[in-house]
Each structure stands twice: as structure tokens, then as C-alpha cells.
Amino acid sequence: MRKVLFLMPLAAIVCGFALVKTENPFFTEYKTPFKVPPFNEIKLEHYVPAFEKGIEEQQKEIDAIISNPETPNFKNTILALDKSGRLLTKVSTVFYSLNSAETSPEMQAIARQVAPKVTAHHDNISLNDKLFKRIKAVYDNRMNLKLDSLQLRTVEKYYNDFVRNGANLNDDDKAKLREINQKLSQLRLKFGENLLDETNKNFILVIDKPEDLEGLSKDIIDAAAITAKQFGHEGKWVFTLQKPSMIPFLQYSKKRELREKLYMGYVMRCNNNDKFDNKAILLEIANLRAQKAKLLGYETFNHYVISNNMAKTPDAVYSFLNQVMEPALNAAIRDRDAMQAIIDREGGNFKLAPWDWWYYAEKLKKEKYDLDEAELKPYFKLENVRDGMFYVANKLYGITFTKRTDLPIYHPEVEVFEVKDDKGQHVGLLYLDYHPRPGKRVGAWCGRFRQQTYENGKKVAPIVNIVTNFTRPTETTPALLTWDEVETLFHEFGHALHGLFTDGPYERIAGSVPRDMVELPSQIMEHWAGEPQVLKFYAKHYQTGEVMPDALIEKLQRSSKFNQGFATVEYIAAAILDLDWHSFTEPKQVDVLEFENQSMSRIKLIPEIYPRYRTSYFNHIVGGYASGYYVYLWAEVLDSDAFNAFVETGDIFNKDVAAKFRKYVLAEGGNNDGMVQYLKFRGKAPSIDPLLRNRGFK
CATH class of the missing domain: 1.10.1370.40 (Neurolysin; domain 3)
Incomplete structure (x- = not known):
């Protein structure tokens, strides 16, 4: 099967x-x-x-x-x-x-x-x-x-x-389980449909006064004009809840009241007591999952899911998250206070609010590192970044990527590349789909049109696809990525390599790693994105072709730990919220917003930061990451330690280390328990210290 x-x-x-x-x-x-x-x-x-x-x-x-x-x-x-x-x-x-x-x-x-x-x-x-x-x-x-x-x-x-x-289960309990599974399948669909409609259709920020664009660069303004035309507001400017549109506005708009309007539109998605409201749906999902866990003999849905992962118990996950939360929160508070000092120096008569964080974080980064995101973007032309990740894969594994224009695609914007090994043999196909559009759900992900399999003893090559929602090109500017988008593309490419390299005769185990190990192949790729020798290959100014100067590379590296308190805290807050929703020992009727508030109060979340995903738009946990949103941070312990295996040799492209990683993690990761496979690659258990150092907490 x-x-x-x-x-x-x-x-x-x-x-x-x-x-x-x-x-x-x-x-x-x-x-x-x-x-x-x-x-x-x-x-x-x-x-x-x-x-x-x-x-x-x-x-x-x-x-x-x-x-x-x-x-x-x-x-x-x-x-x-x-x-x-x-x-x-x-x-x-x-x-x-x-x-x-x-x-x-x-x-x-x-x-x-x-x-x-x-x-x-x-x-x-x-059954x-x-x-x-x-x-x-x-x-x-x-x-x-x-x-x-x-x-x-x-x-x-x-x-x-x-x-x-x-x-x-006995026949009666099997019937109950069938009923629960049917309800869950419909609720998951409805939740996702509501979120898609709310994000893409139900909220836009329309600007019709040029003075309200103060602080925004030409490329941001041009992109907003194109979006306005798509929404039937030609001659105006439109910003949406898609991150390539929203984040630059939050970073650079000097209009605080408009930043608030856009940001609150984002964090209130599916939480407005209208036809797109998801609060009751999520509560019903949580209750059904509690019933399902109990039927199957588990204390909570968390116990049901995590028992099959590397972590094994919910207590182990909570303990791990709390261990990282304390230094992360301290770092976030230090940054908050530094940003408040900027506000006070500038004569602002207000306290830093969530919709201010991106704007003043940019100011603080400029103050501490003399670095502005706008300095970086001209060097991150989408096609160059794509070629940069191909370069890394070639250096590590010897594979090549050839663009194919003779293959069917599902949208005109999609690109297809044939992947070959170092002997010129076909490995698989990679589909790339970059930009937002009304029919695409938010975020970025890697999937497949065909997974590797065997037929009559012969391997059938996989067909992998990467889907993102990156900044679109304008009439005068190519698609220029933010640093976050650069890392995202490398991240999803790591998943793609996992799919391309998976090899095994039995489909149940081929490539099937524990959920809290599945992000290891993706997150390790992010490490190469910021390495100087990799940047010198792909980070070229879109107008001049100039390679990113050493001084700017140094600024980027020095600032790599900047704002990690915020990023870590908002992530852990969402991971805790996921676990709390799946901690019911039996169905409960709770006020969803009050439950969320109590969850965040227990971890002392500061009011300037919302969880990365609130209950009403937490699509990860409606799908495959239920009781498992923690896995990104758990896997970061593995990926930080795994990248150190390369660094320790003095060669980040060490082919011997790459060959072991490809064999034991990417190709054969499902052949044994996750930690067994990791130990085959690394030779020792991972430590949390590299993660804490990488995030600037140690």
C-alpha cells in the first residue's frame, strides 16, 4: 500500500x-x-x-x-x-x-x-x-x-x-473511529478553504494617496501597483496578506496606522465571526482527535502522535521547547527594549506594538550592523538564487540540473529541470512554482507528482515539485528575494533532494523518516545559503552583475543572529499552542480565544509578539503537523550538528561527509529508526549546543 x-x-x-x-x-x-x-x-x-x-x-x-x-x-x-x-x-x-x-x-x-x-x-x-x-x-x-x-x-x-x-478495536469502536475520521476529513477541508479565501480574497489594503506610500522603495510600490490592477483598483496600490506583499510594508512603511491595519488583518484571519471563521472548526477538530486518541488507547492526541516520533513523549517535547524558550525570550526582550529606545529617541509617544516590530527591527539592524534588507535584495535575483542552490547540490553530490521546456506544466510560470547524476544518468525531475496567485495556498512546500518506486525490479524516478509564494517581478525589476525567501528556497530544495535521492524497494519505508526528523534534510541546506563561497557564486547584483562585496557578506553574517529572539519565540509559541490544543484527555467546550490566551500566558509570551500561527489560521496542525509543529526546532538540533560534520573537516563541500549524509539520511533514512540512521551518518549523538550558538543564545 x-x-x-x-x-x-x-x-x-x-x-x-x-x-x-x-x-x-x-x-x-x-x-x-x-x-x-x-x-x-x-x-x-x-x-x-x-x-x-x-x-x-x-x-x-x-x-x-x-x-x-x-x-x-x-x-x-x-x-x-x-x-x-x-x-x-x-x-x-x-x-x-x-x-x-x-x-x-x-x-x-x-x-x-x-x-x-x-x-x-x-x-x-x-479496519x-x-x-x-x-x-x-x-x-x-x-x-x-x-x-x-x-x-x-x-x-x-x-x-x-x-x-x-x-x-x-471492537466493532462498535471501529464504527466510532470511522465516524470521527469522516468528520475530520471534512473539517480539514473547510478549514483550509476558509483560510485560502480569507487570505486571498477577503482582505486587502487599498492605498490611493501617494503620501501613504512614504518609506516604501520603488520596487515595493511597483509591485503594489501591479497587485492593484489584478484586484481591479488600477491607478492605486494594493497590499495583501501574502507575506511578499505584507512584510516589506511592515518593514518600511512610515504610516503606523496602516501598518496596524495590515498586520491586524493578518493575525485576525478566520477570526472575525463571519463565514470564514475557523475557531469552532479547530475546536471540533481538537475534540475529535481527543476522542480518537482515547479510542486507540492513548492519554491524549499528543501521546498518540509523539510516541511514533524520535521525541517519544509529550513531556520530552515540552521540556525541550521550554529549554530553548527561556534564552529566546530574554533575547527578544532585549531587542524589544532597544527598539523602544529608538522610538523614544525619535519622539514617538507610544509603546512598541506587534505591528511595529518589523519596522523598528529594520532600524535596529541598521543601527547595530549598518545593514538594511534593501541593500541585500538587489543581489538576490530569483534565478541566481535558484542557480546557487543547484551549485551547492552539484558540489556536494555531483548532480546537475538541465532546464526542460518540452514537458507538460500545470501553469505557465512553472519551470522544470531534469536532474542527472555525475555519470549523466537520470535521477528525477524538479518542478518549480514561485509566485503567489489566487488559486495557490499560502506558504512554501515541497511535494511530488510521483515518488520513487520500483516496478519489475527497476527503479522509477521521482517527480518532485517545490511551490512558494515569492515576490513577483515588476515591469522594471526582476523577482528580487528577501534573505528570508532565499533561506526558504534552499529549505524546500533540501526536501526536494530528499525526495530525489530516496531509494528503497518497499514503499512503506522508503524515505519514511519520523516526523521530527523530516526537517533535517531541508534545514541543513539553509546553512550553505549564507556561506561566503556560496554567496560569491549566486549573490550578484541584478543590474551590474557585481558579486556581493566582502563587506556586505560580513554584515550579513554578523547579523545572522539578529532578531533570533523574536523568530524563536513566535515559533515556540505556536508549537506550544499546537501541543496545548492536542492535550485534551476528553472533549472540552472552551472559549477558543481564552484558551489561546491562557496558553500564551503560561509561557509568558510578551504582548509585542503574537505566535507565528494563531488558532484560527494554524493550517499546519489541521494537516500533517498536528502535535508536531515542534519538529522544526527539534530537527534544528540535528541539522546544526550535521552541518558541523562538514565544518569540522575544514571543507563545507566535503564529498565523503556528503556521501554519508546522502546514503544514511537522504536515501536510506527510512531503513531504521531515525536516531540509528543519524548515528550511522554522524557517529555520535547530536547536542543542543550548536542550535543555541547558531541562534545567538549561547
């Missing part, structure tokens, strides 16, 4: 099977180069029939496993399950990827129609007594079957999956 079906959000028209003819592209082998999805041929009406047929085919495959008269063994039970569901995976990877990157009301209608079907189908498999009986028979006899280590791990993972998904 292909693991992608368990990991992807469930989502999906109101077209019946009879309306579709046999030319449905999902029903035949793709005839495109590299068998990429023929996006130009796939129509809305193809999805539902493909989902339905995919479900039907996999159910037949499951029935064949159950009815097999042979004694259950690895091949006739575990491997057969592992290879089942090919058509369902084929349509799922396309649909769910596009529903995030290029959705529409019609796509969302499909999502709503298909979600209960797919959820019921997964429950029909995971199937006869199937579980065969899996358990293999599991109980696994030490006598002469299995190799990968087969043994695959057996154990499938057995654990079925137990965690309710296979041992």
Missing part, C-alpha cells in the same frame, strides 16, 4: 462517472517524456472517475490478499499490500498537488466529494479484520521467515500502522 495515501490531505466535482469517456488520461500509461502527468490533457471531469476506479482497483487487490489460500508470508501479504493502489496514488498525487498550487471552486468541490470516499476506503483497509489477521500472522512469525532487515522493518511498520489505525 503506497504510503502517500496516508500522508496527503484528503480532498475532492460533482461529475459522475457516466459523463467521462475512456480517454481519461489516468486510465492509461502516460505517453509523455519521463511519464510525467499530461497536465494539458487532465480535465476536471477526470478526477472523480479516476478516484472511484482507483478505490475499486485497490479494494480488489486487498480482496485478493485476503482470499489467498496460501499461508500468509511477506510476498503474498506484505509486499502485495505495499504494491497495491497504484491508480489511486496516480490520481492522488496530481489532484492534491494541484488543489494546493492551482485550486478553484470546482477543484474544491471535487475535494469535498472525494474526501469521504477516500477516507472510507482507507478505513475499509485499516479490515481478515487483512489484519494475515498481517499479524506474518508479524508474529517474522523472525522465522528469513527476512532481510528491510523486509523485517516493512512488516513491523505495517503492523504498527494497522494497530495505530484501530485494527484491534
